[in-house]
Amino acid sequence: MTQQEGERxxxxxxxxxxxxxGPLIANSDISLDLYSxxxxxxxxxxxxxxxxxxxxxxxxxxxxxxxxxxQSSEGTLEALEPGTPHAALASGIGMVHQHFTLAENLSALDxxxxxxxxxxxxxxxxxxxxxxxQALMAKSGLEVDLNQQVSKLAVGERQRVEILKALYRDARIxxxxxxxxxxxxxxxxxxxxxxxxLAANGLGIIFISHKMAEVLSASDRxxxxxxxxxxADLETSICDRNLLADLMVGHSVDVPTRDAxxxxxxxxxxxxxxxxxxREALSNVDFSLRSGEILGLAGVSGNGQGTLSKLLSGLxxxxxGAVELHGTPLSRNAAGVIKQGVARIPEDRHHDGIVGAMSVxxxxxxxxxxxxxxxxxxxLRFGEIKKRAVEAIQAYDIRCPGPSARARLLSGGNIQKIxxxxxxxxxxxxxxxxxxxRGLDVGATAEVHRRLIAARDRGAAVLVISEDLDELxxxxxxxxxxxxxxxxxxxxxETLDKQRLGLMMAxxxxxxxxxx
Amino acid sequence: xxxxxxxxxxxxxYAFFVPVLAAVAALGLAAIxxxxxxxxxxSAYVSMWKGAFGSAFAVSELLTRATPLIxxxxxxxxxxxxxxxxxxxxxxxxxxxxxxxxxxxxxxxxPPAIMIPxxxxxxxxxxxxxxxxxxxxxxxxxxxEVVTTxxxxxxxxxxxxxxxxxxxxxxMGMGWPQSEPMSPEATLPKLFARMRVHWGLIIALGxxxxxxxxxxxxxxxxxxxxxxENVSAARHAGIPVTATYIKVGLISGAMAGLAGVSEVAGLKxxxxxxxxxxxxxxxxxxxxxxxxxxxxVIVAAVFIAAVFVGADSMSRAMSVSNYIADLVVALSLLCVxxxxxxxxxxxxxxxxxxxxxxxxxxx
Numbered sequence: 119m120t121q122q123e124g125e126r127x128x129x130x131x132x133x134x135x136x137x138x139x140g141p142l143i144a145n146s147d148i149s150l151d152l153y154s155x156x157x158x159x160x161x162x163x164x165x166x167x168x169x170x171x172x173x174x175x176x177x178x179x180x181x182x183x184x185x186x187x188x189q190s191s192e193g194t195l196e197a198l199e200p201g202t203p204h205a206a207l208a209s210g211i212g213m214v215h216q217h218f219t220l221a222e223n224l225s226a227l228d229x230x231x232x233x234x235x236x237x238x239x240x241x242x243x244x245x246x247x248x249x250x251x252q253a254l255m256a257k258s259g260l261e262v263d264l265n266q267q268v269s270k271l272a273v274g275e276r277q278r279v280e281i282l283k284a285l286y287r288d289a290r291i292x293x294x295x296x297x298x299x300x301x302x303x304x305x306x307x308x309x310x311x312x313x314x315x316l317a318a319n320g321l322g323i324i325f326i327s328h329k330m331a332e333v334l335s336a337s338d339r340x341x342x343x344x345x346x347x348x349x350a351d352l353e354t355s356i357c358d359r360n361l362l363a364d365l366m367v368g369h370s371v372d373v374p375t376r377d378a379x380x381x382x383x384x385x386x387x388x389x390x391x392x393x394x395x396x397r398e399a400l401s402n403v404d405f406s407l408r409s410g411e412i413l414g415l416a417g418v419s420g421n422g423q424g425t426l427s428k429l430l431s432g433l434x435x436x437x438x439g440a441v442e443l444h445g446t447p448l449s450r451n452a453a454g455v456i457k458q459g460v461a462r463i464p465e466d467r468h469h470d471g472i473v474g475a476m477s478v479x480x481x482x483x484x485x486x487x488x489x490x491x492x493x494x495x496x497x498l499r500f501g502e503i504k505k506r507a508v509e510a511i512q513a514y515d516i517r518c519p520g521p522s523a524r525a526r527l528l529s530g531g532n533i534q535k536i537x538x539x540x541x542x543x544x545x546x547x548x549x550x551x552x553x554x555x556r557g558l559d560v561g562a563t564a565e566v567h568r569r570l571i572a573a574r575d576r577g578a579a580v581l582v583i584s585e586d587l588d589e590l591x592x593x594x595x596x597x598x599x600x601x602x603x604x605x606x607x608x609x610x611x612e613t614l615d616k617q618r619l620g621l622m623m624a625x626x627x628x629x630x631x632x633x634x
Numbered sequence: 635x636x637x638x639x640x641x642x643x644x645x646x647x648y649a650f651f652v653p654v655l656a657a658v659a660a661l662g663l664a665a666i667x668x669x670x671x672x673x674x675x676x677s678a679y680v681s682m683w684k685g686a687f688g689s690a691f692a693v694s695e696l697l698t699r700a701t702p703l704i705x706x707x708x709x710x711x712x713x714x715x716x717x718x719x720x721x722x723x724x725x726x727x728x729x730x731x732x733x734x735x736x737x738x739x740x741x742x743x744x745p746p747a748i749m750i751p752x753x754x755x756x757x758x759x760x761x762x763x764x765x766x767x768x769x770x771x772x773x774x775x776x777x778x779e780v781v782t783t784x785x786x787x788x789x790x791x792x793x794x795x796x797x798x799x800x801x802x803x804x805x806m807g808m809g810w811p812q813s814e815p816m817s818p819e820a821t822l823p824k825l826f827a828r829m830r831v832h833w834g835l836i837i838a839l840g841x842x843x844x845x846x847x848x849x850x851x852x853x854x855x856x857x858x859x860x861x862x863e864n865v866s867a868a869r870h871a872g873i874p875v876t877a878t879y880i881k882v883g884l885i886s887g888a889m890a891g892l893a894g895v896s897e898v899a900g901l902k903x904x905x906x907x908x909x910x911x912x913x914x915x916x917x918x919x920x921x922x923x924x925x926x927x928x929x930x931v932i933v934a935a936v937f938i939a940a941v942f943v944g945a946d947s948m949s950r951a952m953s954v955s956n957y958i959a960d961l962v963v964a965l966s967l968l969c970v971x972x973x974x975x976x977x978x979x980x981x982x983x984x985x986x987x988x989x990x991x992x993x994x995x996x997x
Contacts, residue, residue: 431870453872462870470870475863484860484871493853500851 127189128153129322130175130211130291135184137170144170145181146346152291152322157313159337159354160326163366163559164530166343168326172293176213177203188291212284216295218276222269226262227251230283247286254285257319259312273418274305281312292316294325298332302418303587303620310336330362331588344368367560374568377575379595382409385579386430386448386548390439394425394603401603402439407548407579412570413608414594415583416619422603423552423583424465430550430581431455431462443548456485461546461573463537465553465583467530471537474526478518479507481525482540510539515565531562538569549573549580555589567593587616601625649977653923656973657937660966667961671954678952685947686940692947694829698901700932700939701831702727702910704838705893706917707924707931708845709761713886715849715926716862718772718879720765722783723890724914725790728907729764730757730891731898732794735802735813735905738820738898749820754837754895761891762884764790769883773876787914795907804904813898813905822900834896839932841889846928848885858882890914919967922974938963 128151137145145167152158162168173179175186177200186198188209199205206213220229231247248264255261260278268276277297284292292313298306313323313336327333333340333354340357342350342365350365384406391403400422407413417423428434429441432448432455441448449455455462464470472481483492483503492503507521514535518528525536534554542549551570555563570593574580583600584590590597591611598608599622606622661679668678686696706723713720720726738753768782798811806814822833849855857878860868869875893913898905920938924930945959 432872433869451872451874452870453874456872464870469864470867473860473864473867476860480856480860484856484868484873487853487856487873496853497851498853498856 126153127193127195129189131187131195132171132175133185133187135171135174135181135186137167137174137179137181143346145174147184148343148346148348149184150341150348150351152324154290154320154322155317156339157317157323157325157337159333159340160324160343161328161330161333161340161362161366162343163328164557165345165559166366167346168343169295170346171343172213172295172324172326174200175206175293176211177201177206207287210288210290212281212287212289212292214277214280214284214292214294214297216297216299218280220268220276220279223267225265225267226271226275226279226282227264229268229279230264230286234283234287251282251286254282258282258285258316260285273300273420274302274308277301277309278312285316290321292321292323294323296326296328298327298329299585300419302623303616304624306332328366329588330359330366333362334359342366363560372564373592374564374571376412376571376593376595379411379574381411381595382577385409385444386581387442388439389442391429391436391441392438393429393434393436394422397602398422398425399603400425400429400605403603403605405598405605405608407581409547409577409579410574411596412574412580412582412594414590414597414611415581415600415605416587416590416597416623417583417585417600418623419585421600422605423600425603426600427462427465427550427552427583430460430548431464432460456544459544459547461541461544461549461578463534463541463549463551463554465556467533467537472525472533475524477507477522478511478516478525478528478536479503479521481536482507482510482521485540486544510536510543513543514539531558531565534558534562534566538566542569542573545576546573546578549578550583551580552583553585554582555584555586563589587619590619591616599623649925652973652977653925653934653970656969657923657966659973660962660969661941663965663969664958664962667958668954671958673952673954678948678954681951682941682944682948684944685951686944691829692943694826694831696936696939696943697831697835699943700935701834701838701900702893702897702913703916703920703935703939704835704842704932705889705896706913707920707935708838708841708917708928709886709889709893709914710917710921711924711926711928711931712845712849712858712889713765713882714862714921716858716879716882717865718769718862718882718886719780720768720783720883720886720890721780721918722765722768722786722914723886723893723917724910724912725783725787726761726764726887726890727894727897727910727914728790728794730761730894731905731909732797732802732813732894733757733760733891734820734895734898735816738816739814739904740817743817744819746819746821749817750822750899753816753820753899754892757891757895758888759891761889761894762887764891765883765887766880769879773879791907794905798905798907802905811907815904816899820899821903822896830901832896832900834900837892837896841892842928842932845885845889849928854878854881890917893917916963919963919970922967922970938966941966 130152132148132150135145135148148171160168170179174181180201187195188198190196198209221232230251251264260282262275262278262282268279297309301309317323334357337354340352340354340362341348342362344366386407388403388405391400393400397420415423425434429436432450432452435450443458449458468474483506486492492499504521511518511521516535517532525533549570554566558566570580570582582590582594594611596608596610597614599606599619601623665675668675685692687693706727709723710720733756734753737756738749768779768786771777771782772779795811798813802813804812804814824832825835857873860873861875861878865875897909902909916938920931920934923934941962942959945962946956949956949958
C-alpha cells in the first residue's frame with residue numbers, strides 16, 4: 119500500500135492475484151483498489167483475463183496466489199473467504215453476468231427474492247420487500263414492473279432486474295460483465311446514467327468491456343488487462359482511443375480498408391418470407407443480396423436474426439414465401455445449401471462452428487468430407503486431409519500445435535479462422551457471417567474483416583449480421599435494420615450513423631427520425 | 635479445502651491407465667464382500683485366477699464367455715460414441731437369437747456355407763431393426779432413447795417367453811419352454827475339439843476389427859464421431875444427422891443381435907429365455923471400460939469374462955455365493971465411472987495463502 123492511497127480505505131482491494139490454468143497464466147499478479155463512488159472500467163481483449171478476475175472476485179474460482187479484501191461495516195478491510203460466492207454476496211459484492219441468471223417463469227419480484235430470502239421461511243415478507251425495492255427504484259432510477267413475468271421483459275429490463283437484485287442484497291460493490299453487449303446504444307446510455315447515479319450514492323462499480331467508446335465516456339478510471347497482466351491503471355480523463363487501443367493490443371493493428379463496391383446483379387432473393395416462431399419469427403420479409411456487396415444487418419439480438427441465419431444455413435424452412443439463389447429455390451438442408459455455394463459463419467462458433475473434440479484438420483474438411491477430394495469409396499483420405507489442413511493453417515495463420523490438435527484447445531480467434539478457411543475457400547457465391555467478430559481481439563477481428571472484404575471483391579454477396587454498429591459501419595457497403603422480424607430497406611453506409619441506426623434498431627422508422 | 639477443476643489436457647497414458655487402475659481397484663474392493671462371506675481372501679483370488687487362466691479348459695471357458703461380451707460391448711461402444719444411448723442390447727440379443735432359431739432350426743435347409751451367413755444376417759437384421767424403432771423415435775419425436783431401449787428389453791424378453799411357450803416351443807422338448815434345436819448346418823463349429831469356444835469368437839474379433847476401421851477411417855465413422863461430439867455443429871456442417879443416427883442404430887443393434895446368434899448357434903444350440911445372464915447390460919460396462927474403442931472392447935470383454943468365469947469357479951471352490959462375480963462387475967463399472975471423473979477433472983487441495991502485503995495490511 120502506498121501512502122497516498124492509504125488515506126482512504128478502499129471498498130475493495132484485490133492484492134497480487136495470480137491464477138493459472140495449466141500452462142496458461144490467466145491473471146498475473148493483479149492488484150486493484152476500488153473506492154466508494156468510483157466507476158472502474160476493466161478493458162481488455164477477449165482472453166485477457168477480465169472475466170477470470172471477476173470470477174475470482176465472486177468466488178467461482180480460487181486464485182493460486184493473492185487475496186481479496188473487502189471493507190467491513192466498521193470501515194476496516196477484511197479478507198474475503200476465497201471460493202465461495204456466498205461469502206462474496208454476504209460481503210456486499212453484486213455481480214451482473216453477461217448472460218442473465220433469471221428464472222423466466224417467475225415474476226421480477228420473485229426473481230429478486232429468490233436466493234435472497236431463506237427458502238424455508240413460512241411466508242416471504244413481500245410487502246416489506248416491495249417497499250424496499252420501491253425505495254431503491256426511486257433512488258437509482260431503475261424502473262421495472264415488479265409483477266411482470268421475466269419472460270415478458272425486454273433485455274434492458276431484465277438487466278435492470280439483475281441490478282436491482284444486487285442492490286436489494288445491499289451490494290456496495292457492483293460488477294457488470296459486458297453489460298452493453300445486448301443493449302441498443304440508447305439503452306446503453308440509460309444504463310450508464312444509472313451507474314453514475316449509483317456511484318454518486320456511494321457504490322463502487324466495476325464494469326468489464328472491450329468497447330473503447332463506452333469506457334471513455336462512462337468510467338472514472340480504466341484498468342487495461344493484456345494477456346493476464348495489468349498493463350495500465352489510468353484516470354479516464356487522460357486517456358484517448360489510440361492510447362487504450364495500443365495498451366489493449368500491445369502493438370498497432372492495421373484496420374482493413376474497403377474500396378467502393380461495384381455491386382452486380384441480385385444473387386439471393388427473399389420473396390415474402392415468413393419463418394420461425396415467437397420473438398425470432400420473420401414475417402413477410404422481402405430483400406435481396408447483390409453480388410460484390412457487403413450488406414450489414416443491424417439489430418438487437420432476438421429480433422429474427424437467428425431465424426434468418428437458420429434459413430440461409432438450411433436448418434429451417436420458410437413457412438411461406440421463398441428464398442431463391444440465382445432464381446432457383448434454396449436447398450432445404452445444410453448439405454444442399456453448402457453445395458449451392460453458401461458459406462455460413464455461425465454466430466456461436468463453439469456450438470455450431472466446430473466439433474471441439476475433433477482435430478483442426480477434421481474441422482477444416484467437415485463440410486466437404488464426402489467430396490472425392492477427402493474421401494474415396496467411403497474411406498477417408500488422411501493424406502489429402504492433412505495436406506489441406508497444413509495449407510489452410512498457413513494461409514489463414516491458424517495458431518495451433520498442428521493439424522491433429524483438438525480444435526477445442528484453440529482460442530476464439532483461431533477457431534474463427536478455421537471456420538473462415540473451410541467456408542471461404544470453397545469460393546462461395548453467398549457469405550452469411552453472423553456476429554463474425556464477436557468476442558475476438560482486435561487483430562483477429564481485422565483478419566475476419568479482411569477476409570469478408572476479399573470475398574466481396576471476388577464477387578460474393580456478403581451478409582453480415584451484427585450487433586456491433588462500429589463493425590457494420592466500417593465494413594458494409596449498405597446497411598439494413600432488422601426489428602421484430604421485419605427488415606428495413608437497406609441504405610448506403612455513407613448516409614448512416616450510429617444514432618440513426620440505434621433508433622431504427624429500437625423500432626423507430628428511419629424517415630421519422632430524419633424529420634425529427 | 636478441496637476443489638475440483640477441469641483438466642486442460644488429458645495425456646493418452648493417463649487415459650489408458652485409469653481404466654486399468656479402475657479394474658484393479660474393483661478387484662481389490664471385492665475383498666470386502668469376500669471377507670464378509672468368510673472366505674480366505676488370498677486363496678480366493680488365487681482360485682479366481684486359476685478359474686480364469688489356470689488351464690486350457692479355463693481359457694476356453696473364458697473366451698466362450700467373452701464372445702457375447704465383445705459383441706454387446708461393440709453394440710454399446712458404437713452407439714455411445716455417437717451419443718445414442720442404446721441400453722437395449724439385451725433385447726436386441728434376444729431378437730437376434732430368436733431370428734437365428736427361426737431360420738436355422740429347420741425352416742430352411744441349405745449347406746453351412748449358406749446357412750451360417752444367413753443365420754448371422756437374419757440375427758443382425760432383427761437386432762438392427764429392433765434398435766431402429768427407438769432411433770426413429772429419437773430423431774422424429776425426440777423420445778429419450780435411454781427410456782425406450784431399456785423398456786423394449788422387457789417387452790422383448792416377454793415376447794421371447796411367449797414364443798417359446800407357444801408357436802416356437804420344441805415339441806420334443808419334454809415340455810420345457812425352449813426352441814427347436816439349430817440344425818447342424820446352421821451351427822457354428824467349435825474351434826478346438828472338446829472345448830466349448832466356437833467360431834463366434836472369430837466373428838466377434840472380426841467385427842471389432844471392422845468397426846475399428848469404420849469408426850476411425852471411414853466417412854461414416856467420421857460423421858458418427860462428429861455427431862457424438864457436437865450434434866449441432868455436425869448438423870450445421872451438413873452432416874446428415876438422421877441418416878447417421880439410423881446407421882449407428884442399425885450397426886449397434888446388429889452387433890447385439892449377432893451376440894444372440896453366436897450364443898444359440900455356437901454355444902447352446904437352442905434358445906431359452908435365460909440364454910443371456912445380462913450380456914446386454916454387461917456390454918455397457920465393457921464399452922465404458924474400453925473407453926468406447928472397438929479394439930479396447932476386446933480387452934475389456936476378456937477382463938469382464940475373466941471376472942465372471944473366475945468368480946464362478948472360485949465360488950464353487952470356496953463355497954461362497956457366485957453373486958460375487960456380479961458384484962465385481964458392478965464395482966468395475968462404478969470404479970470406471972468414478973475414475974473418468976479423475977481423467978476429466980483434477981482434485982486440488984487448497985490451503986488459502988495470503989500474500990505478504992495482505993498479511994501486513996491485516997495487522
